[in-house]
Amino acid sequence: MIKVYNTLTRKYEDFQPLQPPLVRMYVCGPTVYDHSHIGHARTWVAFDVVKRYLRLRGYFVIHVQNITDIDDKIINRANELGVSWKEIADKYAKEYLDLMKEMKVFPTIHPRVTEHISDIIEFIKDLIEKGYAYVTPSGVYFDVDKYPYYGQLSGVKDKEMWSQETFVKDKKNPYDFALWKCAKPNEPWWESPWCKGRPGWHIECSTMSSKYLGKQFDIHGGARDLIFPHHENEIAQSEARFGVRPWVKYWLHSGYLTVKGEKMSKSLGNIVPLVDLLKEYPADVVRYWLTTAHYRSELDFSYDRLDQAKVALERMKMSVDKLRRTVEKGYPKGSLKDEEVKAIYDIWKLREEFHQAMSNDFNTPEAWAKVREALRIANETDSWEVAAITLNFVEEADQVFAVFEEKRVEGVEPFVDLLVRVRSRLRERKMWELSDWIRSELDKLGVKLLDKGRETEWRFAK
Ligand SMILES: Nc1ncnc2c1ncn2[C@@H]1O[C@H](COP(=O)(O)OP(=O)(O)OP(=O)(O)O)[C@@H](O)[C@H]1O
Numbered sequence: 433m434i435k436v437y438n439t440l441t442r443k444y445e446d447f448q449p450l451q452p453p454l455v456r457m458y459v460c461g462p463t464v465y466d467h468s469h470i471g472h473a474r475t476w477v478a479f480d481v482v483k484r485y486l487r488l489r490g491y492f493v494i495h496v497q498n499i500t501d502i503d504d505k506i507i508n509r510a511n512e513l514g515v516s517w518k519e520i521a522d523k524y525a526k527e528y529l530d531l532m533k534e535m536k537v538f539p540t541i542h543p544r545v546t547e548h549i550s551d552i553i554e555f556i557k558d559l560i561e562k563g564y565a566y567v568t569p570s571g572v573y574f575d576v577d578k579y580p581y582y583g584q585l586s587g588v589k590d591k592e593m594w595s596q597e598t599f600v601k602d603k604k605n606p607y608d609f610a611l612w613k614c615a616k617p618n619e620p621w622w623e624s625p626w627c628k629g630r631p632g633w634h635i636e637c638s639t640m641s642s643k644y645l646g647k648q649f650d651i652h653g654g655a656r657d658l659i660f661p662h663h664e665n666e667i668a669q670s671e672a673r674f675g676v677r678p679w680v681k682y683w684l685h686s687g688y689l690t691v692k693g694e695k696m697s698k699s700l701g702n703i704v705p706l707v708d709l710l711k712e713y714p715a716d717v718v719r720y721w722l723t724t725a726h727y728r729s730e731l732d733f734s735y736d737r738l739d740q741a742k743v744a745l746e747r748m749k750m751s752v753d754k755l756r757r758t759v760e761k762g763y764p765k766g767s768l769k770d771e772e773v774k775a776i777y778d779i780w781k782l783r784e785e786f787h788q789a790m791s792n793d794f795n796t797p798e799a800w801a802k803v804r805e806a807l808r809i810a811n812e813t814d815s816w817e818v819a820a821i822t823l824n825f826v827e828e829a830d831q832v833f834a835v836f837e838e839k840r841v842e843g844v845e846p847f848v849d850l851l852v853r854v855r856s857r858l859r860e861r862k863m864w865e866l867s868d869w870i871r872s873e874l875d876k877l878g879v880k881l882l883d884k885g886r887e888t889e890w891r892f893a894k
């Protein structure tokens with residue numbers, strides 16, 4: 433049984449989707465007014481791992497991740513730069529979509545707010561009809577006092593603490609929030625029954641999630657900065673409109689990616705744009721590094737840590753490629769030595785433990801430890817059977833981690849092998865200059881070498 437930590441109940445719970453084998457998951461995507469940063473990537477990869485693991489366990493996951501392409505932040509940025517809001521939104525939405533592909537994160541659908549304005553208007557109309565929202569000259573607001581369960585997700589029960597959007601003057605209470613904002617001069621607008629304007633931030637997620645996932649669904653994700661007020665407001669609107677409770681069964685929140693202990697965030701000016709980082713580190717190194725921490729814990733960014741991750745992943749890749757070659761070139765022997773039987777049993781146990789770790793609220797650091805240990809065991813023997821079984825396990829784990837994709841250049845391998853053996857002979861004769869030259873020339877061609885004593889392992893890295 434998979435257990436997940438549910439922010440709503442503050443407990444670990446058995447994961448039982450509403451309509452197995454379907455799992456419906458919504459993740460809050462970016463507001464596209466600036467570069468996506470490594471903090472965003474942390475949250476996307478966290479929920480990608482959740483999806484991939486559920487899929488490995490036989491579920492079919494519908495994953496919706498929105499793009500907020502109209503918002504005050506986008507309008508402000510456009511005004512600062514003297515360009516249209518749409519230019520800004522399109523530019524960063526495209527960047528985000530390209531980066532998601534590079535990071536191997538593939539939501540089922542990426543709905544954009546500006547393509548759902550009429551659905552949002554319907555949602556707000558319904559809330560007004562049901563008495564949960566009121567119209568003012570500056571826009572439409574949600575009447576928090578009408579909804580009895582406000583504060584259930586964040587655990588904040590004190591009304592004093594609910595204040596939000598306090599710059600708005602014509603709200604009934606400081607904790608009411610905007611569903612529809614009337615446009616000020618020079619602001620973008622859409623027609624609505626109330627005024628020419630645009631949607632508030634929270635209503636878009638309630639609208640797009642219910643449109644694609646129904647009135648109730650299984651998982652809602654995002655980083656924990658969104659618990660209050662964004663997710664609290666999403667719950668209030670959706671439970672008010674649909675009359676269901678709980679609207680979402682499991683609320684999962686990822687921890688922050690931090691810089692010197694502070695959340696990486698555009699507003700704090702400490703971001704590392706993902707587009708820049710990926711020029712220096714391949715996406716699989718970034719994925720690996722992000723998954724070496726549990727998704728709910730904080731993870732502090734540093735180039736040193738990424739460098740260490742790069743070295744560690746490179747070593748694992750070497751081992752995996754070696755296993756692939758052993759399996760491909762060799763064959764089963766029909767009988768096993770005692771130590772092989774033991775190694776196979778140990779690896780089978782590690783696979784079990786990998787699943788236990790992943791089933792325990794997606795404990796990726798623990799799961800990685802099992803993979804590394806299996807590779808260590810396999811490295812100590814030339815046994816075909818041990819290699820085959822380890823490879824089986826690693827490839828299963830990689831359905832979650834997605835970092836060990838095999839890269840091959842057909843027909844070239846025997847020649848690379850020959851060059852590597854020539855280099856080994858040069859090293860035996862202590863002809864270091866020439867052997868180093870072969871290494872660096874091969875490196876330029878995308879072949880990475882790893883010397884282990886007298887042996888040299890190699891793999892295609894690009
Ligand atoms: N430092 C971070 N660590 C982990 N997740 C983050 C971080 N910053 C943002 N996220 C998550 O990324 C997703 C997209 O966020 P969004 O574009 O709303 O970010 P933002 O809060 O506007 O960014 P910023 O904080 O940089 O201004 C959300 O699910 C958000 O919770």
Ligand SMILES: [Zn+2]
Pocket residue numbers: 459460461637662
């Ligand atoms: Zn959202």
